[in-house]
Amino acid sequence: MEHGSHSDQSKSTFSLADEDHTFANSIRFTLNQDPRVTFCGYSIPHPSDNRVNIRVQTTGDPAREVLKDACQDMMLICQHVRGTFDKAVSDFKKSNTMESDDSE
């Protein structure tokens, strides 16, 4: 849900339901890395409600597009993390089985 103005698309607040610090802090990091962003932050209006407000202000691009791009970037980061992790685990298992074969 977006709270912004029709005339100025570059600043708006996104209110996400069913989210908390887990997602909001990571998306705040990804948003900060984007050079088009002048300000971004998140707040939790009340800890009992499962809702988070993310504020994005950009240098001219619509805030919605910038947030979407940040989500895409985070998905790419996660996929890369997963790939690197799987490779590291399989390398470790291979080197361990080789060692145990050598010791036997």
Add this chain to the structure above:
Amino acid sequence: MSSSSKDESMSEMEEQENQKKENGVLDYIMSLESVPTKLPPHLELLRTRVLCNNDAPQHTDTIQYSGAYAALGVDNSLRLDNFSQNFKVEVKRLTDDDMEFDMIGIDPSLANAFRRILIAEVPTMAIERVYIANNTSLIQDEVLSHRLGLIPISADPRLFEYPDNAGDDRNEKNTIVFKLHVGCRKGQPRITVRSNELKWLPNGSELIAEDAKPSASSKPKTFTSFACSQESVPEISSNPIGPKYSDIILAKLGPGQEIELEAHAIKGIGRTHAKWSPVATAWYRMLPEVVLLENIEDELADELKEKCPVGVFDIEDIGKGRRRATVARPRDCTLCRECIRGGKDWEDRISLRRVKDHFIFTIESTGALPPEVLFTEAVKILEDKCERVITELS
């Protein structure tokens, strides 16, 4: 001579122009000499290290804003190719139950997101409903049910679905049924009921639902409606379902006491109740870095080696009978700050730091899934969250 050099410079400029068109304006600008690509060393230290002083840590925040060093002309943004090149994972220990690995080049917000998802949002199977037919033991019904819920069950939660919220439709795709029927006969000594008494019923519930109308069908209606046996699923028949640890004490029975119950396990996440958390715990710490700011020799070196309770420092001989202290195992440092206690001179000799983007992750699994699978599932869940937000925004 000058004309030929001018020709050379002209051709160089042409090459550079072509390069500019091929690689982009940014790369051309970055390749010029006067554009700084890195921060001066003292600022780089503040940006990448937490200084752990005697009273409190300093510079604990990560500087995420892309334009933070714009006044210096240095770009702080993390482009995806830079991240992909610098990101490394090193597995240090991997067993069936726990693992320890290093993640280098990632921001603390992402590491914390993975930790939170591992604890609260990776689903597992745990006992939720207990139908008690007979309980004459000293353990109350609700206490026994609570204990049953906390037992870790070795069932792959990816093979099961979440139950429908309102419906009582418990079928073989979303429920696991266990039976417990123990009794202690009169004259026998007291027995201990352990979790190996929980028997898995792959064909569904055997307790008959009393409010069912006596219909014409041959089989009476039970609390679950299994269409087929769970053993027919190949992944399940290769890894039979049951409590992961067979020696968990559930109750103790005296002579003449009996427990007869049926327990149904469903899929859930740790956020609803901690029994559904797949990890005993998952935590991370930043890599400690111990730097000796000056040469520490002879008696001071011996004193330093004695001070550290985990043995971070070592003595090396530098000839002529003199000894010098070196940092041998900085990874073991627990930041107890014993080495900088004892006055300002010790604080000036040693600098205790933490590397802000190097995380030592430890995951201890309760047994439903092996720890490396748990981490992969956690990353997938974060990707799903991003996707959900993208679809909400479009």
